[in-house]
Amino acid sequence: NEHVRRICHIPKPTTQYPLCDEKVSYVQINWGMPCYAMENNIRHDDLCSILIYLSEIVVFLGAFAVDPRILRHAFSGGALGEMVQWSDIIVSLYLLGHDLVVVKDLSELQRYIPVPNENGCINNRTVRQFQYDLLYTDVSGIGFIINTFGPYWSELRCKTRVVDSFGTEAEFNYKKFSARDSKYQSQWGNLELNLRQFMTMFPHSPDNSFIGFVSGAANRTSKRSKKYAKQNMALVYAKQDGYWIIANRRYLDKIHEYVDIHGTFNRTLGLGDLPYFIPKYVINHGVVNGTTIDKMLQQSKVFVGLGFPYEGPAPLEAIANGAAFLNPKFTNAFKKFPVPHNRYNSEFFASKPTRRHVTSQNPYAEQFIGEPYVYTIDITNVTQVTRAMKKIMKKPLRPYLPYEYTHEGMLERISAQVEHLNFCQDSQWPPLKNMKTVKGKFSQSCKDACWEKAIYEHELYSAVLYIKFCSILMKTERIFCDSVKYSGLLVAPSYEEKTKICHLQQQPLLYSCVSSSASHMRLCPCRDYIKDQVALCKDCW
Numbered sequence: 001n002e003h004v005r006r007i008c009h010i011p012k013p014t015t016q017y018p019l020c021d022e023k024v025s026y027v028q029i030n031w032g033m034p035c036y037a038m039e040n041n042i043r044h045d046d047l048c049s050i051l052i053y054l055s056e057i058v059v060f061l062g063a064f065a066v067d068p069r070i071l072r073h074a075f076s077g078g079a080l081g082e083m084v085q086w087s088d089i090i091v092s093l094y095l096l097g098h099d100l101v102v103v104k105d106l107s108e109l110q111r112y113i114p115v116p117n118e119n120g121c122i123n124n125r126t127v128r129q130f131q132y133d134l135l136y137t138d139v140s141g142i143g144f145i146i147n148t149f150g151p152y153w154s155e156l157r158c159k160t161r162v163v164d165s166f167g168t169e170a171e172f173n174y175k176k177f178s179a180r181d182s183k184y185q186s187q188w189g190n191l192e193l194n195l196r197q198f199m200t201m202f203p204h205s206p207d208n209s210f211i212g213f214v215s216g217a218a219n220r221t222s223k224r225s226k227k228y229a230k231q232n233m234a235l236v237y238a239k240q241d242g243y244w245i246i247a248n249r250r251y252l253d254k255i256h257e258y259v260d261i262h263g264t265f266n267r268t269l270g271l272g273d274l275p276y277f278i279p280k281y282v283i284n285h286g287v288v289n290g291t292t293i294d295k296m297l298q299q300s301k302v303f304v305g306l307g308f309p310y311e312g313p314a315p316l317e318a319i320a321n322g323a324a325f326l327n328p329k330f331t332n333a334f335k336k337f338p339v340p341h342n343r344y345n346s347e348f349f350a351s352k353p354t355r356r357h358v359t360s361q362n363p364y365a366e367q368f369i370g371e372p373y374v375y376t377i378d379i380t381n382v383t384q385v386t387r388a389m390k391k392i393m394k395k396p397l398r399p400y401l402p403y404e405y406t407h408e409g410m411l412e413r414i415s416a417q418v419e420h421l422n423f424c425q426d427s428q429w430p431p432l433k434n435m436k437t438v439k440g441k442f443s444q445s446c447k448d449a450c451w452e453k454a455i456y457e458h459e460l461y462s463a464v465l466y467i468k469f470c471s472i473l474m475k476t477e478r479i480f481c482d483s484v485k486y487s488g489l490l491v492a493p494s495y496e497e498k499t500k501i502c503h504l505q506q507q508p509l510l511y512s513c514v515s516s517s518a519s520h521m522r523l524c525p526c527r528d529y530i531k532d533q534v535a536l537c538k539d540c541w
């Protein structure tokens with residue numbers, strides 16, 4: 001019933017049939033109850049097509065509000081990845097019918113959140129309660145809210161979703177733990193939120209939720225838009241001239257043997273000749289708009305990664321426009337073994353509240369997509385570069401985009417998250433029926449243990465059944481515990497070989513999917529997932 005996909009406001013979950021404006025026809029279902037549409041006072045029971053619960057939402061673009069320079073730099077090589085993601089989140093929430101207020105200004109926020117007076121109290125006349133169902137913001141936004149609105153943060157805490165590109169891990173989130181060891185301190189940590197309130201750009205941190213973004217794709221743009229034929233052309237992934245300094249000259253020269261090399265970078269290091277580290281044969285177009293980037297990607301056979309920026313959206317746009325992505329693998333320059341970038345060896349990740357190992361410029365492209373769309377190679381190894389270029393030149397690529405990055409995939413995911421994720425009350429989503437329990441090996445994290453059969457699900461940790469499962473597993477897997485102990489270890493629940501202790505988790509904020517220990521065997525809650533839409537489980541949304 002495509003033609004009746006009109007939605008309207010309904011009251012919060014109620015035992016009554018939801019009923020909107022009777023003058024217009026509409027379609028609505030709420031929480032599995034029967035729905036109906038009214039048209040000219042005639043009731044149609046057969047016109048229901050979508051299941052949606054409408055919320056009133058504030059979107060506070062924290063980083064842009066706190067530092068408006070980010071917005072100003074958008075067209076001169078500044079970060080655009082976050083803007084792509086925010087745009088997609090805002091549009092998705094809007095298209096799903098939710099009521100949105102978008103705040104990009106600090107002073108504007110006071111209209112929606114009451115400011116305490118000098119005595120720390122909220123003026124009687126101002127609204128005492130946050131009138132909205134949800135607040136989407138980022139870590140900068142939370143910092144600002146805590147500093148400005150003080151204790152009022154506790155009102156907002158459970159309604160908040162934090163857009164957090166690189167993810168947040170348990171040891172950085174839980175204050176007592178990070179206070180114990182400087183290794184776990186981060187300026188962005190200590191928020192003590194449910195880890196699933198952090199929403200990432202790629203599905204890289206299963207402790208967090210994956211919100212993602214939408215990637216433009218040639219075969220999905222409007223029929224009227226022009227398609228451009230492939231040329232012997234490469235586009236380099238670097239928006240500022242400074243990024244090119246990490247480019248290996250032999251890498252670019254080798255690619256140049258096959259194709260012309262184009263760039264879209266801003267000149268920050270002065271005009272005149274190109275800096276010495278950018279070869280003269282590079283044709284620069286300056287930072288261009290999205291339509292032009294799409295056109296250039298449609299014309300290019302290859303999109304050339306240099307190693308930075310990490311985990312941006314552009315490689316997916318390239319693949320969606322039929323250009324293969326050369327994805328630099330992080331290796332040791334001399335011994336040639338993999339050296340993933342992380343907070344202990346990279347300045348960029350040093351401040352991030354995660355110990356995640358980033359194996360290449362775009363690990364999602366490496367792990368979830370691969371050849372013939374993605375060649376994850378050591379770019380200092382000419383043999384590997386040559387081999388990849390030969391394969392790329394041999395056969396044209398069909399545009400490809402994983403479903404979770406399409407418009408439909410994003411809408412589906414956001415719709416399910418808004419409807420089912422609830423951090424203000426006890427709720428269980430994904431439901432327990434989707435749980436698959438797995439015993440890990442020593443040194444293995446739950447992320448890896450689950451991956452062989454399913455996917456790790458942070459939410460299920462707190463389920464009562466899961467705790468029971470641990471006890472059952474200990475019996476059925478012949479794990480003979482001398483004793484069972486509640487402990488605050490990052491690897492709990494687990495079995496410790498040396499002491500023969502079975503550890504259950506004492507502190508819910510410390511449940512961690514990614515932790516492992518050589519002396520512990522982890523007991524993991526996993527769930528099934530939809531291929532190409534890993535945020536969702538089968539039949540659960």
Ligand code: U2F
Nearest residue numbers: 079080081082165264287288289290293309310312313314
């Ligand atoms: C990532 O941020 P970036 O802004 O560096 O991400 P990119 O992948 O480079 O590109 C973001 C968008 O910019 C567009 C491009 C993408 O949609 O099509 N664009 C453009 O419109 N014109 C141009 O000339 C060049 C690109 C990441 F997203 C952030 O989370 C990280 O903080 C950042 C640093 O790692 O990298």
